[in-house]
Amino acid sequence: MEMETLPNGNSAATTAPTAAPPAPAAAAPSTKLSQLAESLKLEHQFLRVPFEHYKKTIRANHRIVEKEISAVISGVSDAAEADFSRDDAVHHLNSLVSRLQGLKRKLGEGSRTENLQAQRCRARLDHLESADAENLSEWQGTRMKRILVDYMLRMSYYNTAIKLAESSNIQDLVDIDVFYEAKKVIEALQNKEVAPALAWCSDNKSRLKKSKSKFEFLLRLQEFIELVRAEKHLRAIGYARKYLAPWGPTHMKELQRVVATLAFKSSTQCVTYKVLFEPKQWDFLVDQFKQEFCRLYGMTFESLLNIYLQAGLSALKTPFCYEDDCTKEDPLSQESFRKLAAPLPFSKQHHSKLVCYISKELMDTENPPLVLPNGHVYSTKALDEMAKKNNGKITCPRTGLVCDYSDVIKAYIS
Template sequence: MSGDQAATNLTTAVSKLRALKLKLEEHNEIETLQLQRFRTRLDHLGTASVGNLKEWNDMKLKRILVDYFLHLCDIAFATELAETYNIQDLVDIDVFLEAKEIIDFLHNKEIPPALAWCEENRLRLNKFKSRFEFHLRRQEFIELLRIDNLSLAVDHARIYLAPWGATFREELEHVMGAFAFSGNTECETYKVLFEEKQWDYLVEEFKREFYRLYGITTESLLDIHLQAGLTVLRTLSCYEGNCPNKDPFSQAGFRKLAEQLPFSNHRSSKLICYISKQPMDYDNPPLVLPNGYAYSTMALCRAVGNEGEITCPRTGDVYHLSELVTAQIEL
């Protein structure tokens, strides 16, 4: 090649190398920041001990509160809260900030940023068999039909929807039928495609895919802890007239929160005898030894000696049958 061609090629190569260098430096900064956070979180986990359990749980509660506001997309308040508690490295504010930007675009009916996110994470989304990108393209198609731009809608379908035919054939056939209808159609089958709430569905679907991509729970940690606690406490007896005032479910607010939650497995606890492994109830009440251990009446009657002596199988202490006290069981 000529000298001018060589110079041009070298200039192009240098430009590409500089761009690559800048990209590598950017990735290096991100990796350094993530490694710093990993170290901080590992050090935090290592501080958990019996001596500082209260302080450690207080820190956990602060993290749960920040996570709750991050799930609400209130990034500003979550950031302020994290700075107040000085736990920026223990929460994922930057991750949620990335999601918030795309969510805002979708609320404004702007699809390109979400498509760019799909392109950036295509390999992992394909591994999840995600439908999000297809639904974004479908919404673009519907918006073209809404303004009666049929020619552009046909081109869009050929370029962006047809390649999904082998994967989502039924959905594709359904959306293609929208060609015969306008945005004000009363046909329920296609009316739903033109409804404004489709944008809300896209936002919710993006959140699910985003959380799955980053291994984040779809519900906040506060919701999960609250539901777990209410499920354990929720029994049928809580809804009877004699529900004690100390029971949280005596208050209407807690009952409303737990409406969709399952009941606890048992209406009341079961007492199992250490010796016979059988339940202790009204017919087989527990007998309490002076050392505090309790066993079922039937098991102790079988184990009584000739002089009416009972040997505790746990401690080896020997007591007379007259020293045992019957425990009352209240259900």
């Protein structure tokens, strides 16, 4: 980052965030390993998502086994107690055997899914272990592709995400199958259907209850509102008794407000109830689902691309970036980057270095800064070279001011 510094302490010469001077070749591997160690600290989501998916599959398979085995045991008990004829007993037992064969088939499919997800967890661990100072550049390139795929999946660019993952051979390092699970629910909500979202809530009931989620309650409210919109009041009352009443002890105020819509039509102008019938309620449900989905799998609510971009812009952001004479090399000299960085804090710089606007070389005691009459600052080497080529004349590259080399003043760095 460049920043001007005048003799009186105001900014006018180029500054950049503190960077260590070029280290000897022998120290390079140590620097790379340090960078790598910092990078690995940010890979929490990379490992947790497939692991959570793996646990979810195991739980689902366990529930299937419990349900089917319980049903078979109950069937055997009924057969033992009932007075079946020989043919009826054989038929009943054959049906139980068929049920067990179906369970075996389901367990085989579940086992293959578990093995696939376990392999994915292993592949990600191997990927992290493969990172070292020698292949850091290649590893960072793969990481960037992972971040782009994550962004595309969150933005519902599924086909593009799949093509990038396949062309880069990183299918095991991205969460396409996990996001496809979310895709079905999101598309249904966008089509004003709550059934897939309610099914998702049922599949993850224990986890959602543990996190005190009220997403299912919001879905039930919206379904009630749709019945009122269609003027099916009797069905709406029955629905409220069956599905909304159990939420009364914890969400009474919201429940009372929604049930009161029975006294209004969807065309009401009463602001309190009009907002409940607006289409944006479905957009709110989509956003709410995305948050619950990310929480369930341990994902960040923001895409990784946004997080890293914001971190980078915040590290570069200084007050000088928004001045008219900000150098073109500064990303924040571009209006698009300035908009992205607007809500971000300024970089906190404990130390800085002075970089010459002309030569891009460091200004220090060996190459001290010189101040032109117009207040702009450049390095001694750059101005010496310019004066030699122009018979002792100096031309400010920013303002076009022409002066004699003898008119410049030496600035001291404290």
